[in-house]
Amino acid sequence: MHNAITIDALKVLDAIERKGSFAGAASELFRVPSAISYTVQKLEDDLGIDIFDRTGHRARLTPAGRYLLDEGRALLDATDALAHATKQVAQGWETRIKIAVNSLLPMEALYPAIREFQALGVPVEIQLVEEVFTGAWDALQCRRVDLVFGADAMSRPAGQFMTRILGQIPFRYAVAPDHPLTRHQGPINEEVVSAYPAVVAADSARHLQPGTTGIFSRQRTITVSNIAQKISAQKAGLGVGWLPEPLIRESLASGELVELNVEAVRQPAVIHLARHQDNQNGELRCQGNALKWFWDKLSEPHQFSRWIDPHTQ
Known part of the structure; x- marks a missing residue:
C-alpha cells in the first residue's frame, strides 16, 4: 500500500x-x-x-x-x-537496561550512579523495578531484569550467576511509641509478641518459592506490598515486626519508632549485586556496555555505607 x-x-x-x-x-x-x-x-x-x-x-x-x-x-x-x-x-550499547532493587534498600541509593551514567550521553533507557525478598532473584532468573541490586544470600536459586557482596543489612524489632509492647519489662518472648499482628511485606516472587521470615507461630499478619509500606504501617501502630535498621535509623532517633528488646534474634541480611553468568569464564556473552558500566560502578566500595553495613564473616 x-x-x-x-x-x-x-x-x-x-x-x-x-x-x-x-x-x-x-x-x-x-x-x-x-x-x-x-x-x-x-x-x-x-x-x-x-x-x-x-x-x-x-x-x-x-x-x-x-x-x-x-x-x-x-x-x-x-x-x-x-x-x-x-x-x-x-557500538555495544543496549537500548535498555532493567535493574531490580531489593525493597530493603531505597531506590534513591542508585540515583548518583544513574546521574553519572546519564552524563555519558548514551541513549540507554533505564528501568528500575522494586522487588521484595525472593522476587529479586526471581526477576533475574526469569530474565525480567538484567541486574539485581541487593540480592539476598539466603534465597539464591540454582543457576549460573555472578555475584559481588555489597554488605549486610541489620534489623531491629520496632513498633510505634504508643504500642502496648513498649510498656513490657525485660526481654519479650515469642508468646507475648505473638498476641499482636505482624506486618509483612509480600514476597514478589512469581515462580520461585516465596520466602517468609520473622513471623512467630500463631501470629496474625497484615500484608503490605513493600518494606516502605511495612515501615509506615508499624509507625501507625498497626502491628509489629523486624525492620531494616538503615531505613528506620532516623525514625528511631526521632521517636517515631521504638526498638523492642525481644528474645528472638535475626541475623543481618547479606546482600549482593547479581547478574547472569553465561559462560564458563565468568564473562557475559553479548555483554552490553550499559550492564558492564553499572556492574563496575555499583561494585565500587563504600558508596552505599549510608544504607549497607560492611559484611563481616
Whole structure:
C-alpha cells in the first residue's frame, strides 16, 4: 500500500516552515526550488488537501498542513532517535537496561550512579523495578531484569550467576511509641509478641518459592506490598515486626519508632549485586556496555555505607 507521507516529504515541509519559503528550503536541503515544489504538490495531490495557502507573498500552512507538520515533526524526532540508538547498539550499547532493587534498600541509593551514567550521553533507557525478598532473584532468573541490586544470600536459586557482596543489612524489632509492647519489662518472648499482628511485606516472587521470615507461630499478619509500606504501617501502630535498621535509623532517633528488646534474634541480611553468568569464564556473552558500566560502578566500595553495613564473616 502506497503511503503518501514519507520522511523526505516531512523534512521538506519542516524546512519550508522554518525558512519561510520554498527557496529557503531548497537552499537548506541542497535542492533546486522545482524539486521542493514537486514534493509538496505530490503530497497535496496524494492526500487530496491543500498544505500551503499560496495567496500571499509567503507560503503559509493551512490548518491541515499545520496539523500534518506538528505530528510529522514527532516522527522526524523519532527517526533521528532511532538512527542514533541504532548506531549506539552497533557500538555495544543496549537500548535498555532493567535493574531490580531489593525493597530493603531505597531506590534513591542508585540515583548518583544513574546521574553519572546519564552524563555519558548514551541513549540507554533505564528501568528500575522494586522487588521484595525472593522476587529479586526471581526477576533475574526469569530474565525480567538484567541486574539485581541487593540480592539476598539466603534465597539464591540454582543457576549460573555472578555475584559481588555489597554488605549486610541489620534489623531491629520496632513498633510505634504508643504500642502496648513498649510498656513490657525485660526481654519479650515469642508468646507475648505473638498476641499482636505482624506486618509483612509480600514476597514478589512469581515462580520461585516465596520466602517468609520473622513471623512467630500463631501470629496474625497484615500484608503490605513493600518494606516502605511495612515501615509506615508499624509507625501507625498497626502491628509489629523486624525492620531494616538503615531505613528506620532516623525514625528511631526521632521517636517515631521504638526498638523492642525481644528474645528472638535475626541475623543481618547479606546482600549482593547479581547478574547472569553465561559462560564458563565468568564473562557475559553479548555483554552490553550499559550492564558492564553499572556492574563496575555499583561494585565500587563504600558508596552505599549510608544504607549497607560492611559484611563481616
